[in-house]
Amino acid sequence: MKYTHLSLSSFWGVVIFLPYAVFAEEPSSEEDSSYQMDSVVVTATRYAQDIDKIAGAISVIDSKELQQQTLVADDLTSVIANLVPSFTPSRQKLSNQGENMRGRNVLIMVDGIPQNNPLRNGNRYGYTIDPSMIERIEVINGASAVQGIGATGGIINYISKGAKPGDEWKQTIGSRITSNLHNDGAGHKLHYSLSQFDEHYDLFLAGSWQEQGLYYDGNGKPIGMNQIQGETQDSTSYNGLFKGGYKFDEGSQRLTFFANQYRLKSNNNYIAVPGDFKKDIPGTVTKGKPEGKPVSNSMDIYSLTYNHYDLAEGSLTAKLFMQDYNAVFGQALWWPTPDKSQDQGVIKSSKKGFKLSYERSDLIDIDDIWVAGLDGLQDETTQELAQSGLKVTPLMQYRSLAPFIQGDFMIGENLRLSGGVRFENTWVKVDDGKTLYGFGNAGQHNVDIIGGEQKFSKTVFNVGAIYNFTPELSTFVSFNQGFGLPDIGRILRGNWVGGNSPNNKGNAPINFNTMPAVEPVVTDNYEVGASYRNDSFAISSSIYTSIAKDGANLKLNSAGTYDVERQRTEIKGYELKATYHALSKTKLQTMYSHVEGQVDTNGNGDVDSDMDLRNLSPDRLMLAVDHEFNNNLSGRIQYNHLFSREKKANGAGSKQNFDGYGLVDFSVNYNMGNYGRIGFGVENVLNKNYINYFSQIRNHSSYYFSGRGRTFSLSYEFDL
Template identity: 35%
Template sequence: MAGPLPLPHAVALACMALAQVPARAQEAPVAEVVVTATRNAKSVDRIPGAVTVVSQRELETQYLLADDPSSALATYIPGYSPSRQKISSTGETLRGRLPLILLDGVPQSNPLRAGMREGYFADTAIIERIEVINGASAIQGMGATGGIVNYITKTPRLEGTTYAVHARLATGFRHDNLDWKTGFSVSHKSGEFDLFGYASVQRRGMAYDGDGRMIGIDALQGDTLDAGGHDVFLKLGRNFGDQRLQLTVNRFNFRGDLDYRTVNADFAQGTPTSSVPGRPPGNPARNDVRTVSLDYRHGALLGGSFSTQVFSQDFTALYGGSNTITFQDPRLAPPGRLFDQSEINADKYGAKVTWVRPDLLLRGLEWTLGLDHLRDRSGQRMALTNRTWVPTLDFTSTAPFLQLEYDAGPVTVRGGVRRESARLRVDTYTTLWAYGGFQVGGGERSFDKAVKNIGAVWRFAPGWSAFLSSSEGFGLPDVGLVLRGVNRPAQSVDDLFELQPVITRNQEIGVNWRGAHGSAGASFYDSRSKLGTVMRINAEGFGVMDRVPTTVRGWEVAGEWRPAPGYSLFGTYARTMGKTAASPGAPMDLALGARSQGPDKLVLGADWQPVARARLRLQATRLADRDINIGRSAGPINLEEHFRGYTLADIAGTWDTRLGRFGLGIENVADRQYIGYFPQSINLRDPLSYFAGRGRTFTASYTRSF
């Protein structure tokens, strides 16, 4: 576990009075910040918890450095672990647990079979802001044991029609090292009707580390290198007085080009995984995502506001091919000769209904009533041999909920309950030969659980507030991982202990301040699961899921100081301390590994507006050393991990002219050579995935509206 925060860093943080508040980069310093991820629009100073909003300006600046959603979250969200810089999000967590990812409220996460490819589902250019609810929550449904990340898409605000062209180029000025993306958008608003449309095409070349070596491609999980894709997005809205009807469609595709093959790392020489030209076998890894939602809102129904959303989301992720021992079957090919690749398919259909009524029965008492329904059919197959790896998981959930909020002067009290009534059906199937080729009896599991939340906010002085909260999240373990790993005869879905739900309780206390010259605050949390999940990789490379208790404690500070117009200093610090047990009933004396939590993280930076139309941003991220579980193991699985931290600095700027907006960014300004947090830390080092991070990379962007 990393040591205490160094004194200079602590002093810097104290001087900046850092805060876990979302108003850090708002144009109006004390403007009200409203979020919708709580199911109804709510000011943040009335929400008992740590809530962050990443603004469009912040996103545009970060995407100048890396066109990567997880990089933006790692920069702006204190408790979010470092980005993998890959299409795989394995090891990317929020406060040591997985968040529920949404696009305009539509779930993008696949908790039944978490293939960790759900982070790439839309072009970054369609995102207006990101709302993050930190800590376990059930308000948006299953899977938010670490919190909620809701991506809000753009909506026209101004009357008239605007067209825009967007272009982005990134390179380190080396061979086949050009990333480019071009897009076209139309924004139209006329009276009660509005439309926003966007289409883009992108192609990404290779990347190089600080030593000038080509970075290795993740051949098995898929990669953002040597890849390309496109996105088509359309949002149509029509207002009818107090009512609004809105249709949103997004179709996103991203796939590899198969122009490079992976070269093993040489641990003795300290050489990371790299790449050389050559076509690897198999079909290109890809993400193919379609999201459709129809929203209806009535602002004055029975004295309250009513909203409903009907949605569907189809997700397909094809992984790279290999002849790993997991895929072998001597009935199909000699041992070691069978090449295959897997594909996850997850189809979701659902509806959400919410009615908010203020001053019902009692003045100052707001009622929020709702009902959610979700149908999720997920599975995983071997794409080349058409074998079943994970049978079809047919999950149905119906969840009514009630949330109450009472304002008594400077105090707001919120509390509620959500009743999760779910059913999981699985047909009889046979595991792969590598697990024994056992037949597992199908069956049906039912889950019925009431998850609760309660909290209060006290606005005890102008600009100041303090909160205290306790909230629960409901989730299931990675059902697909459990079922595909059954390696004993005479097992049945009805009897598998590992399928019991995960209930996480998050308790938190914090203080916030927002003023004309900045914002400041801090929060401390304690998150516990009596029956949690810990993923471990054994010596054979098989994933093993243990159902053991997990506890994550941590504290976060973040904030901004604006000493003069056009200048601001900002920063965040997060310390995460996760604990678990080697086995059920054993002491809670093991630190959570890199698959579950990130290292201590410090982000500091400055914004400068030298002239009215220009902005410049300098930021640095420090990841602390982490050495855990020295000499410890869980059965045959070694749990020791070591991470040598590093500091990275970036710079980005934009300039608005009559010809359009020009942008320039430099990622890793010092051209630092480093190995990423996850590949450096995991106990079973794989020569095919010991990846270095990107070296110095230059980015230029251009946007022209007309």
């Protein structure tokens, strides 16, 4: 498979050269209404819409909140985990395995471009863009199909920064230093941006470099590394971003080009020392060079968007995009051949797609808005081994074509109805192949993989209603369906056989054409919620039930890895968020979530056992206080508590226990005017020593790690 992309050296050459090439132009400060997006969300409906008009649980993390959280931990999964109910705690690792929302998979996007891999989920799609490149984050809690495949648990859309009205060749340079008071625990970050906005064109150019040191726990010991799945500690990352737009035809039409390149690579300075799960000894590290190539993540994203804002009394949006993804994993036990046990996995994926939509308002003159469109996606993915060059999976190809229509309108003065339908047409093709020696079927090595094609068509719906009792009090009810695929690559690679089993030669091929396990997963999400808001107080809550009649859960096998298991799953939960402005300068915030799930273990159609905690999040409570000391100085202190949980033993696995813990974080910002902006953050203020959630419920010594202890950060940003 071929991958074409602009090299990082070329990108940084443009970063250095462009300011000198364009400074001669005359700037303009004319405002553009397309940038006034503070109160709208576009992921939930495919058109710009007020949050109050969306029947569902929606969160928008704005630039101020994002800045507060990244002062504490410059990690997007930690930001989401801190501020979004029912999202699992961050693993503080490169891998986002075990991180989900409401017990199901999350579709992660960058400017509406999907980052997930539908054919082979390597759990690396949480790190595709640096936080310094993001303006805000839009989050849908619960199943949704409006953006396509993968959102059985919700959608997270990272909205990248861009030029704003008033930017006249504005340059911003920033730095961040982190420390846990250990010599090898320091981290450094630099970022730069250039932005220009006028009535005809705008551009935004940015770059960042970050080097992270070793993490330490509350006892002052180095935190262990998962050198197979990957780490963010002891790593170096780069990000380059360009966004440029040109308006023509008196501003009624616009072209926008977006490019983002992200690289993260291990520095390979430490060797993992496994812990002991049964003896409650977390893993650590020792100095040394791991075998094989450094673990790395590489992501290139490009898109070209055309907007026509005045076409037949409506607006047209057409987006073309492509994405190249390459993830190198660490040395692991693969048994690619009878005489070789160790090797490194590599997942390569290439996406191309388009999104076409036409939006029209007031067709029936009842405050209505409609959007109709067509989405297309093509994905090619393979998993191979870096050293032996053998295929873990054959080449897999995915194509989808999905027309849709979505809209909402008022009935009377108080009732707003919404609804939509999407027709998913999916085609999956798999080449012929053979499993590795260490994987097979029915205890046999090197079995044949019989490739072929499978086609699926699914119609997914969403309906909702919002009733406003008063201008302050409203309630909603909704039904949404999400559409996803199981991890087909994991199924095709076969079951673990290992290197010591007899090399049986029987007829036990893996036939893709007859596999019921690759059937799509459709999730039904039923939800009821209410909200109240006045000048000083806001509260919202929702109760939901999520049902997948043929879900695809991960089940731990005897080899310590996960297999895909098709089971009926039922997940129920509730969420609550509240904000109170106690004083004009003081804001109190709280959030609580609860989720529980059951599965059908005997295939009779009725759930009969608790869901594996690997697929769920613990109950959690967040409390926070924000205070503005004056116009220039503000601070925030927050407390996140995860409650203990236990899963009783059943036929599917062993007993799971989670001992809860609570963490306190603190951040403060000071605007020094012409001298720049400075920020200070402390993660885990009380230096709590704890084993993180995933490590506790994974039940495996190689995944048993402490969480980060007290860590300080100091940030400085200056406009040139």
